[in-house]
Amino acid sequence: MPRLGRALPYIYVAPFLAYILITWIAPVAITIYMAFTECRWTVTRMRFIGLENFIRIFTRDIYAVDAIYVTAIYVSSVLVINAFFSLILAIFVTYFVGNETIASAIRLAWLIPRITPAVIYALMWRWFIDPRIGPLNAMLKALGLPAPSDWLLTLPYSRLLMIAVNGYVGASFGMIIYSAAVVSIPKDLFYAAKVDGASDFQICRHIILPLLKWHIFFVTSWQALSLLSSYEHILALWAGAGTARAAGVEVWALYAYSKAFYTSDYGYGAALSVFLVAIGIIFILFFFKVFGFERMMQPSRVEV
Incomplete structure (x- = not known):
């Protein structure tokens, strides 16, 4: 019995360790x-x-050089949206918007892409940018702006589309983290600062942002690594790696996937x-x- 007692913790964690070994360690090796x-x-x-x-x-490999260039544009541009624009959005919704109903509606509008399957999300964007029936070109023409005949294959519009599609999805993650962090800040700090004559901008700069340093670090690191390895929305929207390459939006992760499985x-x-x-x-x-x-x-x- 004493031996069984010493071995019992290992028996409990054995299924978990076996799962990690089979699904993570072995594939990596x-x-x-x-x-x-x-x-x-x-x-x-x-x-x-x-x-x-x-x-x-x-x-x-000449395509590897192109993939590095596209990945650099993709990660740097979308990271600004996912990590920093989401911070501005979270502070605006949580601190400046007093009406909770309006704040919840804004959060929901940014959360919908996160919970929408990638294929459905891609189909919605295909309808939105369709040159014949899509509302995007109709709005551009109404404003007197140039409307591309093909958003998917025309540079630089294809890369702008790539950034917008992935930025809209990723910003919701940061907004959730930042919003929860701002809500957890004691309101007494805000009241005391206002009594001392601090403006809302000063409160954001000297109270909110310093208290969010861990959250900014986490969201920035997580989103950067996620963007390096993500390609599912590009693959779904451009319907294949070959089309993505022709459109100038083939990122490194998609290139590795196409080499292995195409x-x-x-x-x-x-x-x-x-x-x-x-x-x-x-x-x-x-x-x-x-x-x-x-x-x-x-x-x-x-x-x-």
Whole structure:
């Protein structure tokens, strides 16, 4: 019985550990190994080739360079919407909008894309930008502005569409996190600041923003990593990797997916994925440095 008692905790966590091993650790290990192999059409025939796939990325693959450029535009532009515009929106809705009904309606309008399936969301955008029956071109023409004949395939409109589609989805995540954080701030701080003559802008700058530093760090890091690896809305809206490439919106994650599952070049697709993970790690280290993670982890000097 004493032995069983010592083993009981391990028995309880064994199913969870087995799940993690099968669904996460094993696929990661297999992907890393495949990145150093030539593996086409079937995973049963893999030939170890060392760093050849990674050399190919930087020396012989012209589409990889385009994918890096598009990914840089995609991540930087959408991150501004997801991490910083959502912060402005959350502060506006939570602090400035006094009517809770109006505030809830605004939150709902930004939350709907998050809970809508990607395919349905893409179909809604296809209707919205349709050059014949879509309301977007009709509004542009009514305002006397140029209306593209094809939003999906015409640069730079296709990239603007890519940013808008993914930004609308991602902003809701940050808005939820930030709104919950602003609501949790004691109202006494706001009242005391107003008694001292502080304006709403000063309250936002000197009270709200400093108290949201952890939330800004989390949302920025999470969204950056999410954008690096996300492609489902691009794939659904442009109906395939080939069309996305022609439209100039093929990001790195979609390129890796297309190499592995469209052309069955599993080894090279795995190498592209491993390189993407390395970029993600660099992003994390960069955010740790920018946000002063070590300083944020230090205990408060104020004794309560």
